[in-house]
Amino acid sequence: MVMEGGGSGNNSTPTIDKTRVLDVKPLRALVPVFPSSSEAPPYGTYSSGFSPFYPFSAPQGSQATPDLNQQTHTTPAAPLRSFRATESNWDASGGEYESYDGSTGSARGRPKSSKKRARKIHDLDFTLSVDENDFVVGVSLSERDDGNREVVHSIQMRFDALRRRLSQLEDAKESPAGIIRRADLKAGNILMTKQVRTNMRKRIGTVPGVEIGDIFFFRMEMCLLGLHAQSMAGIDYMSVRNGLEEEPLAVSIVSSGYYEDDAEDKDVLIYTGQGGAANRDKGATDQKLERGNLALERSLRRGNEVRVVRGMKDSVNQASKVYVYDGLYRIQESWVEKAKSGCNIFKYKLVRIPGQPDAFGVWKSIEKWREGLSSRAGLILPDLTSGAESKPVALVNDVDEEKGPAYFTYVSTIKYSKSFKLTPPAYGCNCQNACQPGNLNCSCIRKNEGNFPYTTNGVLVCRAPMIHECGPTCPCFPNCKNRASQTGLKVHMEVFKTKDRGWGLRSWDSFRAGTFICEYAGEVIEKVSQVGEEGDDYVFDTSRVYESFKWNYEPGLVEEDGSIEAIEEPNVPSPLVINSKNVGNVARFMNHSCYPNVFWQPIMYENNRESLIHIAFFAMRHIPPMTELTFDYGKSRLGEAAADGGSTSRGRRKCLCGAPICRGNFG
DNA sequence: GGTAGTTCACGTTG
C-alpha cells in the first residue's frame, strides 16, 4: 500500500476517549529473563556466522532499542487510533511512538521526559540474543514486545524461508500416501520456540510494523507477528481492567469462510461467533456467550477497535487461502440467529473505520474487473503483448494523459545471437515423467546440489549462485516442476503510469515469497556501451555491483542440515548483458528500489545441447495485488570509478524509490 | 481433469 503523508484522515470518526477507561494488560504477563550482562553479547553482534536478515543489511533497528524500551515498557496502552505506519515505524532509532499515533491517541499528551521515561533500562538491550544452541535469535527483547516494519518483514521472511526449506525436505522424502505435511506448523513452532516473534504484547488497535493491506498465507505468520495470536481460533482477545473489574475485549478477528459470515461488502463484515459447529465428534450446538463471543459482546459495549483479517481463496493457488489485514473496524451491533443447522449462533456487525487505505477493497475491485462487472479506470490497452503471453498484460494510465511507452517489440524470452552461445555442450536429465524431488538419479537435481529448487507449490526454496532447471529437450513431462521459469506469465499483470517514475509494473494477483514473476527478456549484447547513451534505461547487466542480502533459511534451524550456510549470491560464468530497449517483455518496466520486493536469479537450462542462462525474477516477500514490483538495479562499476574520479557518472540518477533506507541515487 | 467434499494431525492460548 502506498504510504501517504499527512494526517490519518479520521476526523469524521466518532471518538470515544478510551484512554480514560482502558488499562490494557495481557492475560499472561511476559516475564523477561535477564542474563547477567557480563555474559551476554550486546545485541547486534552476530557471533556464529549468522548475518542479519534485513534485506541489504539495512541499518539495524537493534542499535537503538533503548528508546523503544523506555517507551513501551512504561506505557501499557498502545496507541489507540493509529491506522498507518509512518516513517518512524521503520526507524527504531526514533522510538517516538508519539509521531506514529493518530489524532486522539493516548500518547499525545504524554510528557516526553516523565520520571518513568527517564528510568534507566538499558540492561534490556543486552538481552538474551543467543539461545542454548548458540543460535542467534536476532530479535531483541523489546522487539519481541513491540515490532516495527523491519522486524516484521524480517520475521515474515525468516518464517517463509524456513517453511519452504522444510517443505523441500518433506517433498524429497519417500513418504507413504496419506502423510500430512505441515511445514507451516513446523516452521511456526520452531520460530515460536526460538522466540523469533514480535508484538507479543497484546494490544487493541494497530500493531507496529504491520500495515493495512499486508497479506499472509498461513495463520502462523499472523501469530509470529502478533497480529492475531490464535493459531486456529478466529477471535483473539485480552483481559482489560475497567476500574476494579477485568473483562475480555476483542483485539482481532479472522474471517476465513469456516462460518456463515457475510463478507461481501468491503466496509461491513457480518461475523459469526465461535463454537457450536459440527465436527467429527459431535453435531452442531448452540453457541455460548463465552470466550471470543463474550469478548466481542464487551467490545461492542466499549466501542473499542478490532483488527480485521479477511481470508479468501487465493486466485493463483486455488487450493490455498490468502489473508489480508484490512485494518480497524468497530462493532456496531450483535444479535442471535438460527444457523443452517438450526442452532443459535451469534452475529456481529463490524463496520470499517473510515479514512484507512483500501485493502480488501482493492481485492474486491480487481474481482469486478476480472468478471467484467466494472472496467479498469484508465485502461489504454487490455493486452500490450498482443497475445505473446498466455495472460494479458494491461496498459493503464490513471495519472496523466500519456498514451503509452515508446514502441518496442514484445518477446517473452531472452534472445541469444549465435556468437553468445559460449557455454559447452550439456545434457539434461533422463527422467521419464516429471522429475521427482529426492531422486538423485536425475542429473538436473544433482546439478542443484541434490535439492529440488522448487516446492510442490512451485515457489523457489533458496537463492543460489545458479539454479539448474530442466530444459526443452529433457525428456521429462512439460509439467515437471523444475521448469518454473519457463511457463510464461502466470498472473494478470499491468503496466501502469507511476506518479513520478515513468511506467511501472504491478499485478492484479498476489505473489507469495519465492514466486516466479517473469524473466528478463531482450537481446543479449556484448557491452553496455553498445546501447548508446540513452539506452541504459533498458539494460540488465549481471556484472553490476548488487547489494547483498540474505533470503535463504538459517541452516541452524533445520536439523538435517548440520550448520552449513550455502552461498546465495548470483554467480554467472561470464557477464551477461541484456538489452530490452527494442525487444523485451514486462520486466523492462520494473523500476528500481533501494528496498525492493523482487530479486533476480540466474537460471540455466539446456536446449539443443547448449546451456543458456536466463535471468528470472522472484518475489522477495509476499506482494499484495496492485503493489508496484521493484528490484535493485545495482551500481555500475564504471560509475563507481567515475565517482572516485570526481566526475558525475553517466546515467547515475536521483532515486525516487521513497524507501526509508534509500541510497539517494542509482545507476 | 478441474472442483468439491472428506480426512487427518497438529499449535497456541487461557
Next chain:
DNA sequence: CCAACGTGAACTAC
C-alpha cells in the same frame, strides 16, 4: 494440564 479453537495439505469422489 487440557480443552477449545480451525487449519492446510493430501486424498477421494464427482
